[in-house]
Amino acid sequence: MEDHKIDQADEEQIDLLRLFQEFWGVFRGLFWLPVLLAVLLGAVQGFRSWRSYTPRYSSSVTFTIQMTDWALTDIGGSTNYYDKAMAEQLSKTFPYLLQSELMQSMLRQEMGTAAVNGSITAQTVPNTNLFSLKVTSTKAQDAYDILNTVIEIYPRVADYVVGSTQMNLLTVPVVAEQPDNAFRPARTVCKGAALGAVLGMLIILAFAAARRSIREPEEIRRQLNQSCLGTLPQVSFKRRSGAADQTVSIRNRRISGAFQESVRSLRIKFLRESARYKAQVVMVTSTHPGEGKTTVAVNLALTLSQNGAKVILVDLDLRKPSVKKALGLQTPSLGVPELLERGEADGEKYLIPVEGTNLSLLAGDNAAADARQQISSRHLSALLNSLRRQADFIVLDTPPCRLVADSASIARTADCTVYVLRAGAAQVPHVLDSLQLLADSGTRIMGCVLNGVQGSHSGYGYGYGYGYGYGGAYGKYSRHHKEHEEKQA
Structure with missing residues (x-):
């Protein structure tokens, strides 16, 4: 039982790690999305805050209330008690009076308007006969005028309810210079930006959770029903002068021993499978640009x-030849x-x-003017057949399958x-579609090479890459997949 719980915890940890890896992969391609949404929503x-903003100006006054009916004085001749009681009574009845x-009607009549542009509130200071009035309006002058009019007519209105009263002003009303609700959009904008x-x-x-990509060798068999010929580790270079060799080939002394050993392991499995398939001409392709097919070839x-x-x-990527560049050749x-x-x-x-080495290249410097027509040409099959007599193995570097149909056409001339x-x-799903396209052409899939496996370190700390540039030759493609063709994972 404990072992089962431990295995379950390990699986959950792996799932979280996988989700993080997928999230980071998607984030690198869509990092602009949170920024864009933050700017837009902010x-x-x-x-909206600016459109809905209405300034509110207020004028207020504080006063005391005294009774003018001397019959209501106490034994000592003071009206203080009655004033407090009156203030409390007025504070209760004031909302109804307003x-x-x-x-x-009296307020409109006194001001000579059909409607009152403002709201009136009143408040009593507890245990005192202090009373306050406040008028709030969208215009400072209106608030001031309404308040003065209320002060003038309020005693007359109150007289009908509580009797004769007198208001003694303790403060003088003034016209407001600043609105009570100053426009401060920063907080609203920050909230919108954070929400975005x-x-x-x-x-x-959500994209990361829905993604299904290959990250481990066993996933090639489980999800693609293909064998894994080998894995190649991430290769990075420190930032050095432009003269330093940054080609990702086993001839480069700066390449780590881990990469060298991985390539040798690939060779062993390749020789075994090629003997089984009797394969002499082998094409190398991928789903998207930037996956390292030229490096593997x-x-x-x-x-x-x-x-x-x-x-x-043979460089058969006629739209974007890159074999010579991958080998650092400029002749x-x-x-x-x-x-x-x-x-x-x-x-x-040629x-x-x-x-x-015992290696020869058939590679040029210029892209084809009409790659589709040349790939379909009968001369290509004759050219490859002539090369069969010159070598033990012919390796073809071909375009990515998902972008163009070139690889499917070339596959008919290859053994594997x-x-x-x-x-x-x-x-x-994209990989499966590409594999099906190749299968429909009649070629046999020898196996897959998993490039860019994390966890294998070459000892260099700075990432590099060659600009693959499929945007112009093959049409627009997602930014994530055209970063760098030769940057190894």
């Missing part, structure tokens, strides 16, 4: 060549677009050898597909 609340038709920020965070939390080709195989790496060269434009089926003479997943990036 502005709306401020505008609302009486007699008071209102909270609402934005709740929306992000480059390092897979490098590690196979280090193992003694003759490998050709001008022709790629597949140029060969297809010329109708050449023999690419051997191969670029990578110094110190290695599918790259960036941990926490693509959602499971």
